[in-house]
Amino acid sequence: MFAIGSSLVLAAFVAACGGDDSPDTDGTPTKTPSFLPEAFSTEEALAELDAIIDLVQNPDLDVVEATNVGQFELNRRITEAVEGTSEVPGLNEVRNQLVDEDRILTGEYLHNNLVETLAAPFSQSDTDSISAGEMQDIDPRGIFTEPGSSFEASSVFRDAVVRVIELWYRI
Secondary structure, three states: OHHHHHHHHHHHHHHHHOOOOOEOOOOOEOOOOOOOOOOOOHHHHHHHHHHHHHHHHOOOHHHHHHHOOOHHHHHHHHHHHHHEOOOOEOHHHHHHHHHOOOHHHHHHHHHHHHHHHHOOOOOHHHEEEEOHHHHHHHOOOOOOOOOOOOEEEEOOOHHHHHHHHHHHHHO
């Protein structure tokens, strides 16, 4: 009886894990799954969020000047990213959700802030492309863009955008 039970458990485990690396029906080996990074502790996530907020509040002035973004527009976008808008929670609200240990809502707020605020270019001259290869590394599940695609983002906030995506995967 024990041997039959053990065999069933082993068979279920192998099926759940996808079996071996034998070829699929089309003759290609199955892809080994990618492993996601370990989740941050609340303290680590808060420290990374602080670093992101600092990047947002203190953008590289050479990039700002090169993209010809006006100070008024820059200040407005920084405030929207950090404080939020009526439609999109800011990074301060992300902090509140982290402190409350609500990681699902934290992830949703991070995603919405990135897509609606941080990544949006100010103008055509402010557009920077995060390559498909880099996106594959930082966004292996294709949450922020289709797998194999590049991601268009604001040059001013590019580094913050990359770090938000990385944080999203670690909360």
